[in-house]
Amino acid sequence: MKCRRCRDRAVVDVRRHNAAFCGPCFLHHCREQVRRAIDDFDMIRPGERVLVAVSGGKDSLGLWDLLRELGHDADGLYVGLGIGAYSDESGRYAREFAHARGLKLVEVDLEADHGFSVPDGARAARRAPCSACGLSKRHVFNETAIAHGYDVLATGHNLDDEAAVLFGNVLRWETGYLGRQHPVLPAAPGFARKVKPLVRLGERELAAYCVLRGIDYIVEECPMAHGNRHLGYKEALNAIEERSPGTKASFLFGFLERGHPRFAADARDEREGLEPCLRCGAPTPGDGRGEALCAFCRLQARATGSGRP
Ligand code: AMP
Numbered sequence: 001m002k003c004r005r006c007r008d009r010a011v012v013d014v015r016r017h018n019a020a021f022c023g024p025c026f027l028h029h030c031r032e033q034v035r036r037a038i039d040d041f042d043m044i045r046p047g048e049r050v051l052v053a054v055s056g057g058k059d060s061l062g063l064w065d066l067l068r069e070l071g072h073d074a075d076g077l078y079v080g081l082g083i084g085a086y087s088d089e090s091g092r093y094a095r096e097f098a099h100a101r102g103l104k105l106v107e108v109d110l111e112a113d114h115g116f117s118v119p120d121g122a123r124a125a126r127r128a129p130c131s132a133c134g135l136s137k138r139h140v141f142n143e144t145a146i147a148h149g150y151d152v153l154a155t156g157h158n159l160d161d162e163a164a165v166l167f168g169n170v171l172r173w174e175t176g177y178l179g180r181q182h183p184v185l186p187a188a189p190g191f192a193r194k195v196k197p198l199v200r201l202g203e204r205e206l207a208a209y210c211v212l213r214g215i216d217y218i219v220e221e222c223p224m225a226h227g228n229r230h231l232g233y234k235e236a237l238n239a240i241e242e243r244s245p246g247t248k249a250s251f252l253f254g255f256l257e258r259g260h261p262r263f264a265a266d267a268r269d270e271r272e273g274l275e276p277c278l279r280c281g282a283p284t285p286g287d288g289r290g291e292a293l294c295a296f297c298r299l300q301a302r303a304t305g306s307g308r309p
Pocket residue numbers: 052053054055059060077078079080081137154155156157161
């Protein structure tokens with residue numbers, strides 16, 4: 001197989017694009033996909049400060065590298081979730097990446113800074129670990145971006161992730177979530193702008209990118225995520241993609257063009273009527289008396305046995 005760009009020997013094929021690339025042209029392809037996503041969705045403007053949430057995995061470390069390659073001013077944020085050896089190791093990869101390149105990594109540790117770990121939170125609130133984890137991450141990402149004055153918070157969600165989340169939301173017709181599912185969530189009072197610059201790249205492309213760039217990343221998946229619904233959706237979509245390459249991308253981008261505008265009002269309604277959380281100030285659905293706690297502070301209160309509820 002020959003490289004689509006330079007006709008040299010190809011080393012990576014991208015079936016969705018019916019194309020193959022040599023190493024240097026594949027890296028160029030990845031940068032172009034990210035540059036296009038950033039431009040098409042107006043994610044990051046020149047000179048803005050970006051905080052990249054990095055888990056130590058291929059997607060987020062690849063994203064940090066790609067943003068720097070494209071000339072963006074991007075620091076990293078690692079959140080210690082307290083998931084045993086998995087967290088220790090993922091933190092090590094994030095630190096090593098930053099250290100080797102002389103980059104700034106902001107660290108927040110759920111246990112040391114907020115008094116509980118994801119397993120504690122899940123147990124106390126009788127929630128699935130991934131739900132306690134997702135809630136905590138979203139809260140810490142937003143709080144840290146605002147506290148440190150970043151313009152944008154970027155996460156490593158890729159095409160496969162976004163297609164799987166969309167699939168799940170469609171299967172249950174979660175109209176509020178569908179209205180919020182977009183590669184850019186604009187800033188609002190108490191909310192930093194959130195962007196997903198990897199929406200045009202698949203999981204396999206990110207893995208190949210990291211190998212070609214010599215980026216070491218944690219390969220193991222989170223031990224608490226085994227068998228969760230999201231992985232089932234990914235497997236189902238992979239089976240369809242195998243037969244019809246390009247289906248995932250047309251599912252996601254067709255939704256963004258033609259479906260999302262129909263649900264945007266549901267998400268806007270949810271953002272209205274928010275009040276600052278009594279404890280941390282994060283926007284949260286009000287109780288009419290100005291005494292509401294946000295979901296994160298409620299989880300923390302349960303997990304640490306501090307105050308209500
Ligand atoms: P996940 O929710 O594990 O699918 O991860 C989605 C994105 O969230 C990743 O691509 C990262 O950008 C970010 N992320 C996940 N875990 C962490 C973590 N422990 N610290 C910082 N960012 C994270």
